[in-house]
Amino acid sequence: MRATTIHGPGDIRFTEVPDPVIAAPTDAIVKVTGSCICGSDLWHFRGENGPIDEPRTIGHECVGIVEEVGPQVRRFKAGDHVLVPFCQCDNTCPNCQVGVQSACVNGAMTASGQAEYARVAQADGSLVRTEGVPDAATMPAMLALTDVMATGWHAAVSAGVRPGSTVAVVGDGAVGLCGVLAASVLGAERIIALSRHADRQRIARAYGATDVIAERGEDAVAALKELTGGVKADAVLECVGTDQAMRTAFDVARAGATVGMVGAPHGVELPLRTMFSKNIGLAGGVAPVRRYLPELLDLTLEGRIDPGRVFDVTLPLDRVAEGYAAMDERRAIKVALTPIS
Known part of the structure; x- marks a missing residue:
């Protein structure tokens, strides 16, 4: 697949990488239909999070359509449109039960959100289904729910x-x-x-x-x-x-x-x-996104909040490097990324 990769400070590229695969029976593979750049990605972009020893994928905010699920996934199936919390969780461990899903003992982080596909660990506990595919008007708000909101x-x-x-x-x-x-x-x-x-x-x-x-x-x-x-x-x-x-x-x-x-x-x-x-x-600390997502989704669908207004630039995914530069130079508040054919 094609994905955003970081090679060093200030060096963002859109390259070919191996497709994500089901690595555990609780995994799902999601085809990304919308993604974005987070302010926290800029810490890596600026070299503030330590050396980058080898190229790796970057990006942790996305929504998409379930492409494949592992044998233990019960709540989702191929074709479901879902929000992907940046911090994934089983939603059942002791930490999740007290509302700290971001510290799930079986947790993981979205590793290739700015890509064509992303692997989601603990799919049943992490994902939140939406009714249908968000259109251009609602996509920004849905993206914001996966992290910043x-x-x-x-x-x-x-x-x-x-x-x-x-x-x-x-x-x-x-x-x-x-x-x-x-x-x-x-x-x-x-x-x-x-x-x-x-x-x-x-x-x-x-x-x-x-x-x-x-x-x-x-x-x-x-x-x-x-x-x-x-x-x-x-x-x-x-x-x-x-x-x-x-x-x-x-x-x-x-x-x-x-x-x-x-x-x-x-x-x-x-x-x-x-x-x-x-x-x-x-x-x-790190936001337990899954804890808040149901309420925030309801508030968004009811029209009581519109977190998507924080997006002021939209670019196709293959121009992601321009998006990083725009946010780094404060020419953009937050950049949304659209899939490319």
């Missing part, structure tokens, strides 16, 4: 967003914007988005942000304190993963607040003295 939702849930609360969202990428949307759905009264980019600010406001702060660092903290009368935020969503973003998140959190962390951490040092002295908590 669920991850933004996880940030809001982990931070304890409640009706009437004041929420600050650090990060204006697709996850941060989905965090704004999640906070709105969960009933936050005031949602303060930290964003310096006009295109992202517009989506944040459309998703429910009541205020936007364009400053960074100490200036952002001062601006938020002024907006809240010095109280600061009841809940904070950290959707970046850098040390600066984490410091800002704790600096804008009121005493007793919780920071919901979903940005993949790189070089982060926690302010333990601040956490201790002000009773500020930290929760979150």
